[in-house]
Amino acid sequence: MAIKDIPVVSPLRAGLACRCPRCGKGPLFTGLLRVRQACEVCGLDLSAQDAGDGPAVFAILFLGMLVVGLAALVEIKFSPPLWVHLLLWAPLILIGAIAMLRPLKAGLIALQYRHRRLGTSLPS
Numbered sequence: 001m002a003i004k005d006i007p008v009v010s011p012l013r014a015g016l017a018c019r020c021p022r023c024g025k026g027p028l029f030t031g032l033l034r035v036r037q038a039c040e041v042c043g044l045d046l047s048a049q050d051a052g053d054g055p056a057v058f059a060i061l062f063l064g065m066l067v068v069g070l071a072a073l074v075e076i077k078f079s080p081p082l083w084v085h086l087l088l089w090a091p092l093i094l095i096g097a098i099a100m101l102r103p104l105k106a107g108l109i110a111l112q113y114r115h116r117r118l119g120t121s122l123p124s
């Protein structure tokens with residue numbers, strides 16, 4: 001089986017579904033953010049993957065923009081006490097960061113695979 005015979009999996013689809021970047025079927029994570037050593041379905045070696053700080057940077061930038069914008073809007077419209085801001089934005093930041101990190105990490109790994117930054121060895 002040659003690399004050109006493997007169907008191309010969209011990095012966006014693989015990222016959103018948190019699936020293997022080569023086959024799009026095997027789950028990518030074993031825990032919340034721990035990447036498997038290899039894909040269960042196609043055997044792609046994922047041990048060399050390194051998304052680095054990329055997913056966290058994108059999550060911080062997006063959530064920061066969203067929360068600062070919403071907090072400014074709420075402050076201008078309602079001028080609530082400080083504890084209301086804490087009650088509103090702390091859970092949004094926490095839940096939003098956890099929800100965004102998995103697909104962002106999977107998407108970056110899929111993009112690295114697409115652009116041949118991960119191993120391209122085929123199963124024997």
Ligand SMILES: [Zn+2]
Binds near residue numbers: 021023039043
């Ligand atoms: Zn796979």
